[in-house]
Each structure stands twice: as C-alpha cells, then as structure tokens.
Amino acid sequence: MDSHEQLTNGLKKGAIVAISSAPFGILFGAIAVDNGFSITEAALMSGLVYGGASQLVGIELFGHHVAAWVIVLSILAVNFRHILYSAALTPVLGRYPHVQRWLAFFLLVDPQFAETVKREDSCKPATFRWYFAMGAVVWVSWILTTVIGAFFGRMIGDPKALGIDVLLPIYFLGLTMGFRSRHNFIPVMLAGAIGSVAAFHIVGSPWHISVGAALGILVAAILPPPKMHEEPDVSEIEREAM
Incomplete structure (x- = not known):
C-alpha cells in the first residue's frame, strides 16, 4: 500500500x-x-x-x-x-x-x-x-x-x-473473541477467565484483571507452541522419484 x-x-x-x-x-x-x-x-x-x-x-x-x-x-x-x-x-x-x-x-x-x-x-x-x-x-x-x-x-x-455499565465487559469480550482462531486460544482464555473470577472473589477488584492475565500467560507459556510446517526432505523425494 x-x-x-x-x-x-x-x-x-x-x-x-x-x-x-x-x-x-x-x-x-x-x-x-x-x-x-x-x-x-x-x-x-x-x-x-x-x-x-x-x-x-x-x-x-x-x-x-x-x-x-x-x-x-x-x-x-x-x-x-x-x-x-x-x-x-x-x-x-x-x-x-x-x-x-x-x-x-x-x-x-x-x-x-x-x-x-x-x-x-x-x-x-x-x-x-x-x-x-x-x-x-x-x-x-x-x-x-x-x-x-x-x-x-x-x-x-x-x-x-x-445497565450501561455492562457495555465495557461486552466490548472486551468482543476484542478477545477476535483472536479465537489463534493457537491454544481456548485453554488460555479459560485460564484467564477462571483466574480472574476467582481473584475477584478472593482479593477483589481491580486486582483480578492482573491475576487473570498472569494466569493466562502462564498457561500459554506451558502449552506447546504451534507446529511449524516441516520442509520436505529433498533427498527422500529424489529417492521416491527413482
């Protein structure tokens, strides 16, 4: 462009x-x-x-x-x-x-x-x-x-x-769902959501936001990364062609 x-x-x-x-x-x-x-x-x-x-x-x-x-x-x-x-x-x-x-x-x-x-x-x-x-x-x-x-x-x-105060959570939910096609989205999203809700009842607002984010990051770091497409072995292809 x-x-x-x-x-x-x-x-x-x-x-x-x-x-x-x-x-x-x-x-x-x-x-x-x-x-x-x-x-x-x-x-x-x-x-x-x-x-x-x-x-x-x-x-x-x-x-x-x-x-x-x-x-x-x-x-x-x-x-x-x-x-x-x-x-x-x-x-x-x-x-x-x-x-x-x-x-x-x-x-x-x-x-x-x-x-x-x-x-x-x-x-x-x-x-x-x-x-x-x-x-x-x-x-x-x-x-x-x-x-x-x-x-x-x-x-x-x-x-x-x-009920205007519910607009902000809905907005953030929309932003989050925009990344739903990414690798490990569901487990990371669930970890963040569960951690945030639990922290809200244990330590209260607004700390639950940081706790949820930290737990989501932790799960993302533990889970395996997306598999990269492996390049074909040239020598193997040549053997198959013979």
Missing part, C-alpha cells in the same frame, strides 16, 4: 473503533460528572490518561475519596495488560524512530493493539502513518464523546440503573 492508502485505511479503522467505543466515552463522561468532575476535568482525564477501564476505576475511587496511592496502584493493576501489549508489538514499534515510538506507546489502547496484530498477521505492515491515523481518530473521538457524556450526564442519572 502507498502512503495515501495507508493513511486512508488507518482513518477508516479508527472511525470504526470510534463509533463502537462511543458509548464507553459517553459512559465515562456521565460517571465523571456524577462523581463531582467538571466537563473540563473529565475531558482532560480522557485526553491525558486515555485508558477507558482505568479511567472508570479511577473515577469511582476519586468519588469515594480513596487515598491517592491506592488509586495509582489500582490503575496500575488495570493497565498491566498494556505492558504485555507493548512487549507483543516490539517487532512493530521497534521499526519506528524514537519520537514516533513514544507517541505510538501513548496511543496503544486495546483496539489499537488488536488491529495492529491483525494487520501484521495479514502480511500488511503496520506503518507509523497507518498506526497514527487510526490512533488519532480514536483519541479525538474519545475526548469528544467524554464531553458529550459529561454534558448530558445529569440527564442520564445513574448509568448503572440503566
């Missing part, structure tokens, strides 16, 4: 993600004002933190006047998966110059990771032009939908009473 096609494709991918993630941005904005944030403060948090799940956890803890160190550790637990994302994308992000690489790290959220992996798997290089085009659209839309949710948040009332 030439530069124009990379830019266009990145913008299209970003637009699709922006539309699908709009309810979460609106949900965060509504919850933010419900916990005492102003519209400006909610928009700044979305623009600077830029992490849907961690923002929702953080805003709830802010509303309950929890100690700052607890909030930081809780957000770290939720965002632990981003360490895994950056490690998995080392072959991709390592191709970018340093400045572009740091910008790519900032834009590395869940859909950005998923689409980048899918693009590389389809033998299409995830160039920085493509990566940034997609990420910028999602980032801007996240801020805009946060403002919309914050502006109309008082009209919504309690988002949980309307």
